[in-house]
Amino acid sequence: MTARKSAINAGMSDTLNDRIKERLELIKRSASNVSKAATGNEDAIRRIYRGHMPSGERMEMIARELGTTVAWLLGKDDQPAKPELSLPQPYDFPTFSEAERAIPEMATFDKLKLGKDVPVLGTAMGSDMHFDEDGLSKIVEMTEIDENDVIDYVRRPAGVAGRKDIYAIYHTGISMQPRFFPGWLSFVETRREPSIGDAVIVQVARPEGDEGDGRIYSVLVKTLLKRTQEYIELEQYNPPIVFRLPAKSVHRMHRIMENNDLYGL
Incomplete structure (x- = not known):
């Protein structure tokens, strides 16, 4: 990330934090109270203060609980008040029996297999x-993923019903x-080996002898282009770069699932 992009992101984060605090002071509520009411997690706003950007859906819920808009919280709008919403026209929903006749599968739909039980790891x-x-310095953006920091649980899609090797992340x-x-939310699987062209999460370990620990020191979210016994070749899009990592420095590589996987196609 260039210094200019870092400054822009830092400025947006500062604006978001300042405006959240401004609304909390105005409505006389605590960060944990609003977080719990909006998302069910008391630490949602505290995580924002620490630099974790929530998903668009969670940001909407927090903004609604604060009585404002996401645009204002992010500094894209000077109007903090929540706008009036036009009410939808009345709609006559079908009775359950009508819906059941139209979609027979509803009668045997097993919600237990699609429980809200997929852990979302902190990023x-x-x-x-x-x-x-070629004489130029290329920048590769890294992500922090804490396997011990479960920030939420989301409902599993039909295509991964019953699977225990799934987790999710917010990009x-x-x-x-x-x-x-x-x-954006992505589901990640640990059982299936990634194929060329898959988006992957790569845990990179320090080489043996480098500070002598061999522990994970970075995580990359990239596209896998090539894999040999000596190296893996990865691609990122912004800024565009193709680069290689020694295979011995790759601790784990997990596959980010596609929509077809999630819908069981």
């Missing part, structure tokens, strides 16, 4: 990696646009 922006290529940063945008 945040990480430090950039730099690669020299941060802009390096994978337009494939992923900040705040």
